[in-house]
Amino acid sequence: MRFLVKRSPFLLAVGLASSISTGWAQEANGSHDWEGSLVAAAPSETPFALQDGNEEEGKPKEANAQKDDSKDDSKDDDEKKSKAKKKDKDKDEEKPEPLSLAAPQGPVLYLKGERVIVRPGKEIENGQVIVRDGRIMAVGTDLEAPEGARVLEGAVICAGFMDSFSTLGLDRASLTTSGSEPSARTVDALDFFGPDHDRQNALKAGVLVAESHIAMNADFGGTGVLLRTGWAHDPEKRLLTDESAMWSRLERSGNVVTRVEEVDSLISKLESGGDYLKSWRTYETKLAEWEKEIAELEEELEKDFKKAKKDREKDIEKAKEKGKEHKEKRHKEPKPPRKPRFDPDKEILGRVIEGKMPLVVVATRAAVLRNLLEATKPFPSLRLVIAGGDQALHVAPELAARKIPVMVWPSEPLSSSSVPSDTRGSLELAGDLARAGIPVVIGSGFSGSSAALPLYASLAVGYGLPEEHALAAITTRPAAAFGMQNELGQVRRGRRAELLILDGDPLAVGTQVQFAISGGEVVLEPQK
Amino acid sequence: MFLLALTVAASLAGAPPQETNAPTVVLRADHVHTGTGAVHSPGMVKVRAGRIVDVGASLNTDGASVLELKGHLSAGMVALGDQTLLGEQGVDTTRFVLGEAETRLGFDPRQPAMQRLAQEGVTTVVLTPPSHSLVAGRGLIAKTGTGRVLANGQAMHVAFDAEMFVDRADPMEGQDFGGGFFFFFGPNGAVNPNGYKSSYSGAAEVLEENVQDPNSPVSKIAGGEVTAWLRSSDRAESARAIAFAKRHKVQGTLEAGPRIGDLAAEVKASGLGVALTMFRETDPHFATQSALALTRAGVPYGFCLSAKEQPVASLRMAAALCRRAGLTADQSWRALTSGAAQAVGLEKQVGALRQGLDADLVLWDGQPGELTSRVLQVWVDGQKVSAR
Numbered sequence: 001m002r003f004l005v006k007r008s009p010f011l012l013a014v015g016l017a018s019s020i021s022t023g024w025a026q027e028a029n030g031s032h033d034w035e036g037s038l039v040a041a042a043p044s045e046t047p048f049a050l051q052d053g054n055e056e057e058g059k060p061k062e063a064n065a066q067k068d069d070s071k072d073d074s075k076d077d078d079e080k081k082s083k084a085k086k087k088d089k090d091k092d093e094e095k096p097e098p099l100s101l102a103a104p105q106g107p108v109l110y111l112k113g114e115r116v117i118v119r120p121g122k123e124i125e126n127g128q129v130i131v132r133d134g135r136i137m138a139v140g141t142d143l144e145a146p147e148g149a150r151v152l153e154g155a156v157i158c159a160g161f162m163d164s165f166s167t168l169g170l171d172r173a174s175l176t177t178s179g180s181e182p183s184a185r186t187v188d189a190l191d192f193f194g195p196d197h198d199r200q201n202a203l204k205a206g207v208l209v210a211e212s213h214i215a216m217n218a219d220f221g222g223t224g225v226l227l228r229t230g231w232a233h234d235p236e237k238r239l240l241t242d243e244s245a246m247w248s249r250l251e252r253s254g255n256v257v258t259r260v261e262e263v264d265s266l267i268s269k270l271e272s273g274g275d276y277l278k279s280w281r282t283y284e285t286k287l288a289e290w291e292k293e294i295a296e297l298e299e300e301l302e303k304d305f306k307k308a309k310k311d312r313e314k315d316i317e318k319a320k321e322k323g324k325e326h327k328e329k330r331h332k333e334p335k336p337p338r339k340p341r342f343d344p345d346k347e348i349l350g351r352v353i354e355g356k357m358p359l360v361v362v363a364t365r366a367a368v369l370r371n372l373l374e375a376t377k378p379f380p381s382l383r384l385v386i387a388g389g390d391q392a393l394h395v396a397p398e399l400a401a402r403k404i405p406v407m408v409w410p411s412e413p414l415s416s417s418s419v420p421s422d423t424r425g426s427l428e429l430a431g432d433l434a435r436a437g438i439p440v441v442i443g444s445g446f447s448g449s450s451a452a453l454p455l456y457a458s459l460a461v462g463y464g465l466p467e468e469h470a471l472a473a474i475t476t477r478p479a480a481a482f483g484m485q486n487e488l489g490q491v492r493r494g495r496r497a498e499l500l501i502l503d504g505d506p507l508a509v510g511t512q513v514q515f516a517i518s519g520g521e522v523v524l525e526p527q528k
Numbered sequence: 529m530f531l532l533a534l535t536v537a538a539s540l541a542g543a544p545p546q547e548t549n550a551p552t553v554v555l556r557a558d559h560v561h562t563g564t565g566a567v568h569s570p571g572m573v574k575v576r577a578g579r580i581v582d583v584g585a586s587l588n589t590d591g592a593s594v595l596e597l598k599g600h601l602s603a604g605m606v607a608l609g610d611q612t613l614l615g616e617q618g619v620d621t622t623r624f625v626l627g628e629a630e631t632r633l634g635f636d637p638r639q640p641a642m643q644r645l646a647q648e649g650v651t652t653v654v655l656t657p658p659s660h661s662l663v664a665g666r667g668l669i670a671k672t673g674t675g676r677v678l679a680n681g682q683a684m685h686v687a688f689d690a691e692m693f694v695d696r697a698d699p700m701e702g703q704d705f706g707g708g709f710f711f712f713f714g715p716n717g718a719v720n721p722n723g724y725k726s727s728y729s730g731a732a733e734v735l736e737e738n739v740q741d742p743n744s745p746v747s748k749i750a751g752g753e754v755t756a757w758l759r760s761s762d763r764a765e766s767a768r769a770i771a772f773a774k775r776h777k778v779q780g781t782l783e784a785g786p787r788i789g790d791l792a793a794e795v796k797a798s799g800l801g802v803a804l805t806m807f808r809e810t811d812p813h814f815a816t817q818s819a820l821a822l823t824r825a826g827v828p829y830g831f832c833l834s835a836k837e838q839p840v841a842s843l844r845m846a847a848a849l850c851r852r853a854g855l856t857a858d859q860s861w862r863a864l865t866s867g868a869a870q871a872v873g874l875e876k877q878v879g880a881l882r883q884g885l886d887a888d889l890v891l892w893d894g895q896p897g898e899l900t901s902r903v904l905q906v907w908v909d910g911q912k913v914s915a916r
Contacts, residue, residue: 205852410839428839452809455848458899459841467900507900509848510857 106520108132110149111501113157119490120471129157131497134520139491152522154501154514158471159489160208161457161500164407164478165387165443166450168199168210169227175446178252180215182269182352183344184222187242189214192232201451203229203524206506206513208498209240209488210450211443211478213247216362219266221247223348223357226482228498229450230516230523237519240496244482245385246352250363250372263371266361270379273349279340280347286337293334301331355381358481360407362387364426366394373398385441385481390426392433400437405481408433409445410456427456430473431464440465441481442473458507471506496520550577552592553910555889557601561896563865563880565858573601575887578909583881599904602861602896603880604651604888606868607843608803609783609832611658613641620661624692624731625738627745629665631657632682637675641835646673647914648840649903650833651888652869652878654803656757656783657685662692662731663738663746667757669872671888673906673913681872683757683780684749688769691759692731728768739776752779755873761785761805766795773798781872783832789818792825801871802829806842809849816853823859828875830868841899848899861897886910 109131116127116139128143129136145151167175174189190212202210213224224244231237250262301308312329319326352359359382363369369386373395376382386392387407392399399406408426430440442457444450457470465473479489487496497520504511516524553575560571562583574582574592614631635655645653651672657664669681738746748754756778758769766784770791773782782788782800786807795802802822807815822829831846847860855863869879878886887910894901906914 447810449808449810452845452849455809455845455852455899458848459845461900462841462844462898462902464902470900509851509860509898512852 104132106134107522108146108149109497109517109520109522110143110145110151111157111499111517112151112153113155113501115156116491117156117158117471117506118492119159119476120468127157129491129499131499131517131520134497136491136493136495136497136499138493150522152501152515155504156500156502156506157491158500158502158506159475159491159495160498160516160518161206161453161474161506162478162488163202163207163210163444163450163453163474164441164481165409165445166202166207166210166212166227167444167446168202168229168450169212169225170214174214176217177215178217180218180221181345182220182222182246182273182348184214185242186212186214186223186225187239190225190227192238196232198450199229199232201449202453203516204513205451205454206500206502206516207450207453208500208516208518211244211482213245216247216446217249217252219248219250219252219262220269220345220349221249226484228518230518240484240488241482243357245358245360246348247360248362250361250368251365256367259365259368260371263368263375266372267375270349270353270359270382273346273351274353275350276340276343276346277350277354283337283340290334290336297331297333353379353382355383358383358385358483360385360387364388364390366391369395373402373404383483387443388426389433390429392426392438393429393436396433396436396438403439405439405441405477406433407441407443407481408460409443410448410459427460428463430460430470434465434469439477440469440473441477442470443478454506454511455509458509461507467507552576552581554587554589554592554594555597555601556594557597557599557891559600560881561600561602561861562882563603563861564882571601573881573887573889575889575907575910578887578911580881580883580885580887582883597891597905600892600894600896600901601881602890602892603865603885604878604890604906604908605649605843605864606652606654606830606872606874606879607645607650607833607835607840608654608781608830608868608872609805610653610655610835612834612836613639613653613655614657620659624661624734625663625744625746626659626661626665627663627684627738629657630682631655631665632668632677635668635670635677637670637677642670642672642675643914645835645840646906646908647903649890649892649906650840650843651890651906651908652874653833653835654681654872656759659685659687660692662687662734666754669874671886671908673908674911676909678874678877680877681874683755683872684746685757685759686735686746686749686769686772687731688758688760688765688772689762690765691761732768732772735772749778749780750776752777756780757783757803758800759783763787763790766791770794770798770800773800779873786814786818789814789821792818792821792827795822795827796825800827801873802827803832803868803871804829804846805832806834806838807846807849809845812849812853815846816850819850819863820854823855828867828870830863830871844897844899847897851897857895857897864897
């Protein structure tokens with residue numbers, strides 16, 4: 001997938017303002033290389049509301065749609081929105097029609113499942129799914145196999161699992177370094193040629209998408225990536241995005257005063273990033289004005305060119321007569337506006353505070369979380385995700401009210417000397433967090449394994465997280481947390497075909513992945 | 529929230545509760561998983577005086593009070609090789625052979641980790657001393673919830689791994705010549721200045737002396753009068769331990785690392801049970817393959833857990849990983865219950881719902897082997913110790 005805006009000074013200078021209004025908005029929508037009409041087929045949906053399970057499919061809640069779009073920060077999205085609603089009404093029942101008249105790119109797949117888990121809480125019995133051009137083309141109960149389609153059958157069809165905190169593709173030094181900058185990019189550190197068995201095991205376990213990021217001990221570790229585990233060696237397909245989120249680690253110090261400063265410093269850096277983007281926008285506006293002015297002047301000159309030429313010739317003659325040197329008339333030109341100094345760190349942080357990508361903050365202490373929530377209040381477009389959050393229950397009402405997801409992972413074996421033996425890991429808190437109304441996202445974490453992600457979700461159920469929430473915590477919610485709610489996490493028309501065919505319930509211990517489909521192609525199948 | 533009713537009464541003394549006129553209770557549950565292959569839906573378990581009197585789809589309830597339960601009833605789980613519950617009690621860095629040591633004397637049954645084990649369905653825990661000695665003395669097996677120490681579970685702990693050489697008091701400390709080097713890396717069989725052996729072969733020599741010395745308590749493991757717990761971690765150490773067990777007809781349990789599957793046939797021939805040391809989901813390949821190999825060879829085995837350092841769920845996670853690697857639901861459940869009990873010689877006491885076994889019962893809200901299932905109620909020796 002390509003981004004309209006890369007972190008390049010040239011592009012910034014050329015089209016920053018326009019990119020912001022269109023390019024990034026599309027990025028947040030995840031709609032880059034996809035036909036507009038098809039993107040629209042995927043209606044906006046509340047990223048974290050599981051309770052919308054009983055909601056009529058055809059009538060998305062107005063509020064939900066509003067909420068998502070406000071995140072997208074796009075003014076010219078109204079058109080799309082209305083299309084989305086229109087398309088949404090006849091979704092699912094719609095017969096598969098060719099999305100384009102051109103020949104399909106890649107295979108056409110026809111999947112049949114006794115259960116199709118559209119999303120946690122919504123299932124179809126004996127359903128079919130048609131995959132074409134890397135996307136889900138249709139989902140229904142009476143679909144016929146398109147000609148030439150490969151037919152795959154199984155007990156359960158569901159969205160591929162997504163690990164929201166993995167260590168795949170990175171070496172340990174890159175993972176743990178604290179010497180990083182906001183502009184550091186995980187994509188530059190990826191090692192696709194390193195030991196590969198972790199990725200293969202993750203794929204076998206049905207984890208098709210994994211978020212990886214460097215520098216988990218840095219105040220700003222830089223931007224993470226969303227990897228496709230099914231495509232390790234295809235440079236185009238292995239990355240879903242190279243800017244999944246900005247990661248920030250708090251509580252790097254044991255000193256309470258320093259911890260307070262950490263939050264302040266985080267916020268002030270984000271703010272300066274916002275100011276930086278504003279200064280660029282001001283520059284862009286002024287530059288446009290200046291260019292216009294210059295153009296007008298030029299036009300004027302052009303108009304009076306003949307007269308001006310004659311005048312000049314006269315002047316030269318006069319000067320000759322007088323025996324003086326001819327002085328050229330000088331035109332007074334307005335000065336061009338001053339260009340702000342390029343700063344990649346501020347640029348990326350500006351995009352974070354404007355909500356173009358989420359900010360994942362790793363923090364556990366209640367006091368720090370409270371500070372953070374207080375300090376981020378003035379920035380409504382900031383998309384905050386709390387990771388860790390052992391004491392998140394102490395600030396549960398605010399987290400729930402602001403719908404801030406909390407990412408949990410299995411606790412590391414606790415050192416008995418420093419921690420009381422009965423301290424619980426945050427995965428064990430999943431049930432309590434969900435009961436408090438907080439959207440829970442499950443990751444495998446630094447010391448866990450992506451391949452065990454579905455088992456962590458099962459375990460979370462054992463800790464009191466309702467099953468639907470547990471499945472959501474490894475499908476729809478991570479997708480939403482990383483701004484991919486219209487791309488991943490659900491078995492719906494228009495979504496990317498990142499799908500699994502399982503031989504049993506996704507959360508049952510004995511369930512095996514029979515087929516994995518990633519990028520619209522079968523990347524894992526039973527070996528004969 | 530848990531409501532824990534911890535009863536530590538006279539049962540701590542060591543004898544299971546024996547009352548002649550004890551009341552009979554029949555627990556009737558939607559599903560009763562006997563752990564011996566059968567599932568009764570619904571099923572009944574008859575309990576008297578802390579023991580299971582009968583199990584079946586339908587039992588005579590005359591004269592018994594009937595307890596109706598919603599959910600799945602199974603035997604309690606058995607955790608092996610817990611080195612954390614004894615704390616520092618078992619650590620003695622001054623003596624290499626602690627044949628007389630009895631760790632039960634330093635065991636605190638009231639510690640929170642014991643309650644946590646009970647709450648999560650582990651009813652029996654095998655404690656090993658966290659020792660850096662060659663022979664660490666007698667371990668113990670305790671019931672969680674009630675804290676009862678079993679009379680017949682006190683295996684003699686013998687080390688075959690390098691842990692026994694770690695942290696030993698350095699006799700050369702304070703002296704200005706390089707004793708440290710020879711202390712750790714001296715030639716095989718070398719005796720360091722205060723008489724401790726400092727190599728595998730030196731340790732083996734000391735062990736042989738002790739086993740053959742009728743005055744040493746260690747000699748009782750030869751022939752099986754006292755069961756042994758042979759601690760090893762890598763394959764070569766396990767092989768040495770198995771050879772030792774064969775040589776002296778030692779009975780008991782082999783604590784072994786993830787590559788023990790390679791020696792499955794040898795373990796089977798030795799008659800030892802296996803305690804698989806804790807393995808993490810980050811690298812489960814060899815451990816799960818070992819579990820498969822032990823299952824194929826018919827060796828009883830269970831999983832180790834360090835309750836103070838790990839979530840109790842790690843135990844079920846280990847079984848789940850084995851299940852994903854190819855064990856059946858039944859086989860992986862046995863590793864948590866009857867297999868683990870058999871590995872420490874307790875198959876006639878705990879690990880299944882069968883007549884004559886202790887009434888250690890767990891009520892789940894789903895299938896017992898599933899990670900999604902939660903523990904609702906726990907009984908140990910017929911006493912309810914935990915209820916949600």
